[in-house]
Amino acid sequence: MAWSSPQNDPFADPLDAVLAEIALNLQLPPGLHAKAVERSEAVRKYIERPGSPLFGRVSYFYPQGSMRIDATISTRGTDDEYDIDIVAEIFGGDLRPEALLDDLYAALADYPVQRVVRQTRCVTLYYADGMHLDVTPARRTAAKDKESVIAHAKGGADAEPGIYVPMNAYAFGQWYTDRTPTEETFAKAMNERLYAQDGMVFAEAESDDVPAQTPLIIKSVTTVALQLLKRHRNILYADATGRIPPSILLSCHAGHAAVPGMRLAEMLIRQARWTARAIDDAARLGRLLSVANPEHAGELFTDRWPESQSQQQAYAAALHKLANGLEALRTADVQLEDLQQWMRVQFGERVVTRSIQKFNERLGRQVKAVEHGYTRNGGLWTPSTPKLAGLTSGAASLLAPVAARAHTNMGERRFR
Secondary structure (H helix, E strand, O other): OOEOOHHHOOOOOHHHHHHHHHHHHHOOOHHHHHHHHHHHHHHHHHHOOOOOOOOOOEEEEEEOHHHHOOOOOEOOOOOOOEEEEEEEEEOOOOOOHHHHHHHHHHHHOOOOOOEEEEOOOOEEEEOOOOEEEEEEEEEEOOOHHHOEEEEEOOOOOOOOOOEEEEEOHHHHHHHHHHHOOOEHHHHHHHHHHHHHHOOOOOOOOOOOOOOOOOOOOOOOHHHHHHHHHHHHHHHHOOOOOOOOOOHHHHHHHHHHHOOOOOOHHHHHHHHHHHHHHHHHHHHHOOOOOOOEEOOEEEEEOOOOOOOOHHHHHHHHHHHHHHHHHHHHHHHOOOOHHHHHHHHHHHHOHHHHHHHHHHHHHHHHHHHHOOOOEEOOOOOEEOOOOOOOOOOOHHHHHHHOHHHOOOOEOOEOOOOO
């Protein structure tokens, strides 16, 4: 069931508008989504081809993680790479965990991509255009909601015996979807702009199975805030070599924090606080954060992160800092050009620069067409005449940021 609220216009508040522009630049574009669907289907057929070690042994093939809940964004600190996660449910053959991964790797070893890599829990296909497709082999353990186990096993003759890890990505995806219903006003406003960026006219279309993401690629404020939080994490750990806070942990907390009808900035603050406070609570008890799949208690989303108190507390501090900054921006008298530098630190130079450019272009068109602009407190401003001369200094600084501050050696003082 869809939720509709007039408050969900992502462009009705300047901070929400900038965050929405950043989120649009992080989305898997409609064209790339279609390519991801095509590639996942091609991989499935290749795995099941005659002569493959898995011929006749794949019972189900479905998206998991970000692809399942429409929260895929560019990876780590880069802007043009996307991870697509697929589960291949396999039966029969050697029952050892390492054999399951070995069979999948053998089935994909000659697949025509740049690289095929056997990981500890999946096999990764690296495409020339930057897309990564992770295929995780699973064995069904119960009929309920595809309850399964996945293999955890390092490759090589000297590797220790592998183990099976409980998993129910399918049920979790349904749980998240149920808690984050489509917010019609928000979804329509965001999708119209997303399709326009891709040179397409927003229109109704049939849904796809992997996942049902057309025409509404963007569905809820909760998921867009989750994408922004994941981007913040990617930038924060862009140079890290070890494990980072897992996306599934953030997705689980986003599902728990979901409240349809909230503003984008408010929801981003709520999600950041949710995870930070969960870490704080665990730390006070001298424990590491432990978060289980709400639909399958045996599956721990935190089984490989955090590894220490210092590791989890550093992330909690970064989340509190993000939330504090957003709260200050919502209430303080802040120039848009000052906002840009803070945003670049949180979400990355390139994506913020592109987003600010789009924001300025949109604002310029609105002013030129005598449409609405933004007041300093985030409300809508509608000029009575097609000129800016009568604006207050507060409104002028937002509607015409190029004139709001003195020129410096940083270049034009436009919001960029």
